[in-house]
Amino acid sequence: MKIDIIIAYVQRYEFGHERDFVPPITGIHLAAITPAEHEVRVFHQQVDKIELDTDADIIAISFFSGFALAAYDLAAEFRKNGKLVVAGGPHVTYCQEEALTYFDAIVTGEAENVWLNLLRDIELGQLKQIYSGTPCDMTGLPTPRYDLLPDKFFIKKVIQATRGCPFSCSFCTVPSLNPGFRLRPVGDVVRDASYDKFKYWWQRKIVWFWDDNLTIRRPYIRQLLTAMIPLKKWWLTQASMDIAKDPELLDLMKTSGCIGVFLGIESFGTESLADANKRQNKIADYKEAVSQIRKRGIAVMAGFIAGFDHDDEQSVTNMADQLMEIGIDVPFLSIMTPFRGTPIYSKLKLEGRIIEERNWNFYNGYNVVFKPQKINEEQLLNAHRALWKKSFSLTYSLKRIVRAMFSLRTGAFLMVLFMNLFYALKRLRKNYPIDMSKRADLSKVIKPLGKAANDNLSTCDKSLVAS
Numbered sequence: 001m002k003i004d005i006i007i008a009y010v011q012r013y014e015f016g017h018e019r020d021f022v023p024p025i026t027g028i029h030l031a032a033i034t035p036a037e038h039e040v041r042v043f044h045q046q047v048d049k050i051e052l053d054t055d056a057d058i059i060a061i062s063f064f065s066g067f068a069l070a071a072y073d074l075a076a077e078f079r080k081n082g083k084l085v086v087a088g089g090p091h092v093t094y095c096q097e098e099a100l101t102y103f104d105a106i107v108t109g110e111a112e113n114v115w116l117n118l119l120r121d122i123e124l125g126q127l128k129q130i131y132s133g134t135p136c137d138m139t140g141l142p143t144p145r146y147d148l149l150p151d152k153f154f155i156k157k158v159i160q161a162t163r164g165c166p167f168s169c170s171f172c173t174v175p176s177l178n179p180g181f182r183l184r185p186v187g188d189v190v191r192d193a194s195y196d197k198f199k200y201w202w203q204r205k206i207v208w209f210w211d212d213n214l215t216i217r218r219p220y221i222r223q224l225l226t227a228m229i230p231l232k233k234w235w236l237t238q239a240s241m242d243i244a245k246d247p248e249l250l251d252l253m254k255t256s257g258c259i260g261v262f263l264g265i266e267s268f269g270t271e272s273l274a275d276a277n278k279r280q281n282k283i284a285d286y287k288e289a290v291s292q293i294r295k296r297g298i299a300v301m302a303g304f305i306a307g308f309d310h311d312d313e314q315s316v317t318n319m320a321d322q323l324m325e326i327g328i329d330v331p332f333l334s335i336m337t338p339f340r341g342t343p344i345y346s347k348l349k350l351e352g353r354i355i356e357e358r359n360w361n362f363y364n365g366y367n368v369v370f371k372p373q374k375i376n377e378e379q380l381l382n383a384h385r386a387l388w389k390k391s392f393s394l395t396y397s398l399k400r401i402v403r404a405m406f407s408l409r410t411g412a413f414l415m416v417l418f419m420n421l422f423y424a425l426k427r428l429r430k431n432y433p434i435d436m437s438k439r440a441d442l443s444k445v446i447k448p449l450g451k452a453a454n455d456n457l458s459t460c461d462k463s464l465v466a467s
Helices: 026-032 065-080 090-094 096-100 115-124 186-193 201-205 218-231 241-245 247-255 270-275 283-294 313-326 343-350 377-391 394-405 410-428 453-462
Strands: 002-007 039-044 058-062 084-088 105-108 130-132 206-209 234-239 258-266 299-306 330-335
Touching: 002 026, 026 039, 026 058, 058 065, 065 084, 065 090, 084 090, 090 096, 090 105, 096 105, 105 115, 115 130, 186 218, 201 206, 218 247, 241 247, 241 258, 241 283, 247 258, 247 283, 258 283, 258 410, 283 299, 283 313, 299 313, 299 377, 299 410, 313 377, 313 394, 330 377, 330 410, 394 410
Parallel strands: 002 039, 002 058, 058 084, 084 105, 105 130, 206 234, 234 258, 258 299, 299 330
Antiparallel strands: none
């Protein structure tokens, strides 16, 4: 059979962008676990034109809640053309009844243990509506199909060494979507990191670990990084701040080629960290932790979330100066979004604070879908935009670049240079995150099958896998 795998996307910036840093691993991993007798193509709606007149037998769409309406729209168009359309990803896992309104079948949870069953059932004419994936053991997973990626991604070598996270942040679906903490064999990971069939040198050089918390199991990460030293790659990952208290690990990260670490710092407020259930973060330790990582020439990327119950306008806008003060090289700034399947969604739903009339396009991390505690929705949105604009001003972007030039290793500096220029250019062009409430084309509720997406919000709540 011919299979088109599509990663759905909804524009999040006013002018959009035709290129991006790195693709999600989902599409090329699903393609890799597809038996060789099937012909597979992978499309990323963010950068690719979707071929509605495809000759594929199966359309498989993966998406999270912020891109659900795009996925539903695509499904409607493909089904008009007589195509069989299936879906998977976080949104369908937590909104099963709603998703089945738009798709012939859905895969919930992890796909590895059920994808082949779904394909076989299609061939036999026995397709079921729901295929409930269970956690896979991570052994024997194939190398992602990098050959199916378009040239529009700056970095292409995304790999996964671990799955899951031992922490339970209130805003995160990982503990229920990918339960437990599992490890791939080191040899398999090194094999994927060694893949070099790319057009550009940096695509051969850079490895991006698509892990939620790569460094948690110290014996494993030490074994993996030791095995990576001979590869002479540059690599990036996400980790928890406790790595800063492990100098031997930091030294090994440097020796094995680490150029960047993403930390989920989230907030500078003690009470807001409690709201996030992120008590392992200690504000007094931020600056020293960042310093210890940067002493090894490793860039620090960090996520900050605006909108916890103890946040107000001033605390949000103050983050622009605070993240500069502690030495963050690349900030990622989002608005707290209560995705279904998270504890914070259950809390806000119980308190009647979810704004039910806002469609899925608002669930993109840059808009407000709930009623804040200390301020109103408009104030939170405006505070976040002020934070975004100041953080990516030409002045702050250049300061981060100059600081990196004199303190980071070559690969880390190039990454900081590229990413800061990328966002600074958006700022200069006024290519801001979209305010969905002011875009009629994106704030409306679509009705691809004669049924509005928001009509089914209540069925989302009924089908939660966990909260």
